[in-house]
Amino acid sequence: MKMDQNQNPSPQNNNENGPKNKQPILMLLICIMVVMFLVNLLTMTMQGGSGEIKYSEFVDLLEQGKVQEVQIKGETLRVTLKEQQRMGVKKEVYTVLSEDKTDLVKRLERAGVNDYYTEKPNVVMEILFSLISLIVPIVLMFFLLNMLFRRMNKNGGMMGGVGKSKAKAYVQKETGITFKDVAGQDEAKESLQEVVDFLHNPGKYTAIGAKLPKGALLVGPPGTGKTLLAKAVAGEAHVPFFSLSGSDFVEMFVGVGASRVRDLFEEAKKNAPCIIFIDEVDAIGKSRDSRFGGNDEREQTLNQLLAEMDGFDTSKGLLILAATNRPEVLDPALLRPGRFDRRVIVDRPDLKGRISILKVHAKNVSLDETVDLEGIALATSGAVGSDLANMVNEAAILAVKNGRQAVSQKDLLEAVEVVLVGKEKKDRILSKEERKIVSYHEVGHALVSALQKDSEPVQKITIVPRTMGALGYVMHVPEEEKFLNTRKELEAMLVGYLGGRAAEEIVFDTVTTGAANDIEQATKIARAMITQYGMSDRFGLMGLAESQNQYLDGRSMLNCGDSTATEIDHEVMKLLKKSYDEAKRLLSENREALDKIAEFLIQKETITGKEFMKIFHEIKGIKEPTEEVAAVEAEIKE
Ligand SMILES: Nc1ncnc2c1ncn2[C@@H]1O[C@H](COP(=O)(O)OP(=O)(O)OP(=O)(O)O)[C@@H](O)[C@H]1O
Numbered sequence: 001m002k003m004d005q006n007q008n009p010s011p012q013n014n015n016e017n018g019p020k021n022k023q024p025i026l027m028l029l030i031c032i033m034v035v036m037f038l039v040n041l042l043t044m045t046m047q048g049g050s051g052e053i054k055y056s057e058f059v060d061l062l063e064q065g066k067v068q069e070v071q072i073k074g075e076t077l078r079v080t081l082k083e084q085q086r087m088g089v090k091k092e093v094y095t096v097l098s099e100d101k102t103d104l105v106k107r108l109e110r111a112g113v114n115d116y117y118t119e120k121p122n123v124v125m126e127i128l129f130s131l132i133s134l135i136v137p138i139v140l141m142f143f144l145l146n147m148l149f150r151r152m153n154k155n156g157g158m159m160g161g162v163g164k165s166k167a168k169a170y171v172q173k174e175t176g177i178t179f180k181d182v183a184g185q186d187e188a189k190e191s192l193q194e195v196v197d198f199l200h201n202p203g204k205y206t207a208i209g210a211k212l213p214k215g216a217l218l219v220g221p222p223g224t225g226k227t228l229l230a231k232a233v234a235g236e237a238h239v240p241f242f243s244l245s246g247s248d249f250v251e252m253f254v255g256v257g258a259s260r261v262r263d264l265f266e267e268a269k270k271n272a273p274c275i276i277f278i279d280e281v282d283a284i285g286k287s288r289d290s291r292f293g294g295n296d297e298r299e300q301t302l303n304q305l306l307a308e309m310d311g312f313d314t315s316k317g318l319l320i321l322a323a324t325n326r327p328e329v330l331d332p333a334l335l336r337p338g339r340f341d342r343r344v345i346v347d348r349p350d351l352k353g354r355i356s357i358l359k360v361h362a363k364n365v366s367l368d369e370t371v372d373l374e375g376i377a378l379a380t381s382g383a384v385g386s387d388l389a390n391m392v393n394e395a396a397i398l399a400v401k402n403g404r405q406a407v408s409q410k411d412l413l414e415a416v417e418v419v420l421v422g423k424e425k426k427d428r429i430l431s432k433e434e435r436k437i438v439s440y441h442e443v444g445h446a447l448v449s450a451l452q453k454d455s456e457p458v459q460k461i462t463i464v465p466r467t468m469g470a471l472g473y474v475m476h477v478p479e480e481e482k483f484l485n486t487r488k489e490l491e492a493m494l495v496g497y498l499g500g501r502a503a504e505e506i507v508f509d510t511v512t513t514g515a516a517n518d519i520e521q522a523t524k525i526a527r528a529m530i531t532q533y534g535m536s537d538r539f540g541l542m543g544l545a546e547s548q549n550q551y552l553d554g555r556s557m558l559n560c561g562d563s564t565a566t567e568i569d570h571e572v573m574k575l576l577k578k579s580y581d582e583a584k585r586l587l588s589e590n591r592e593a594l595d596k597i598a599e600f601l602i603q604k605e606t607i608t609g610k611e612f613m614k615i616f617h618e619i620k621g622i623k624e625p626t627e628e629v630a631a632v633e634a635e636i637k638e
């Protein structure tokens, strides 16, 4: 559901060793190749393409007076004939000396061939040749490898200077962002406020002998504003902001990451007071413990980071902030006092937080009088800052699309859905039968929820497909923000999730693939109830799983023996079956309401929670003449 619109720091200039430097090598290479080619061609033509002849044939030629010149090279004779070839080039042949050299000399003198000599100059040529044939492949290899390395190592050339940092930190002299721009996250701001004060007047602290913190680790799920907070610290302290992502350090070659760390600190020290921000620090700071997979390069990089953190003098006003959403994988050495000894939790915003984040982002958007940001915040439990920022923007775009001057509550609600489930997919035409199934499925969810007292009120039911895969869905909005769930509520949730499939089975006596996501969610909840929340009678309070990454998808890992794991599976199955039976029971007993509402939904495609409740109450014979219902009735009649 997260739509990341992160403004990740982009390396400012990462090709200072770019194509310009490659050109001389290229030119040299081409020259060498051309020379080689020419030399080859020349010797080829000089040899005139001739071959070897027998010594006796040579003797014949000699006696016939056809030989002009003979070069004696060891046992080989290179014979130039008087006969001409194309373009005035004399024909040449070879032969192997098969008599005593003095005899040959006599023979030559007799034939009047004075131009014979034992070859010497060619020795130089030969050495040159073998040298070239040795050097060219090496140069070629060097060039190819260099290119390959560059490609693998997009920020720096292996050959072009291993030690130099190519991943330039993204530097901002003034971020211009202050704590006011970060909504909610009050605890985080408070603890960072102290840090700002350190940067402002380090002397105040050192005078008493207090040690200044070297770094703070911002921990929290993606999109909660960690980068924003780090920038705000720099903005509040009016110091430059150096940022780099952990993954920028990690390279193919051992030692590159470490030298980047060194360069970054060198650069930062020159600019102190300033802030270094390392996003995704887990990319380098992963535990050196082999449990997470050892890696020499990363270890060296991490060691360098640790050394740099130990090495600098805090009184200069250098502060390192780092962000991660997987603190559990970090090397303990990073978290030791004197390093990232402060841990600032930047968690998902609560209702109050969401309201203020919406306000911050709505500040620059024209809103009409229908807008109720609190209502939007209620409907977006679990959303993080970047989601909310995205929703406000999406709503503004919708308003413009519909030709309006200001954003209305309807735009905002639609935007919430766009961010959570994607845009309406108008071109996906469902067959009549499919629409019917989807309609019953969704009403099944809604009705089961409405029939149980521990579930959240229904806000909207729709069978308009969405781009993110949903063919229809039911939107619930809680009456208030919840931080705890009772066992009853979780059980009601399970029944609610399985209500869709139950409706399909009851009405069509068949089941479809449409319940895949429901089944996944229900299984996750059932498993957590048994292994983490101590809500099963079978295992009681025994903790059976460890949470793995609280700030990402909250995955957990079983922590028990194999046989227990099998038993857990049985228990999960039992719980799901019980919930499914309950859903089927509820729907069978309310078949009339199911049919009526499903029919209504097929016609209208989208119905509001109020419309839904109205039909429901009518059928159940519940008289509820509240003002709200009366208003809705009037609305429907229109
Ligand atoms: N508390 C907040 N107040 C205002 N805006 C916020 C807040 N949290 C997030 N945002 C918005 O979301 C955007 C993304 O946030 P940011 O990049 O800081 O998240 P992050 O926690 O660093 O995420 P990641 O872990 O993915 O890098 C911000 O630019 C801002 O527009």
Ligand SMILES: [Zn+2]
Pocket: 441, 445, 500, 501, 514, 515, 518
């Ligand atoms: Zn469903």
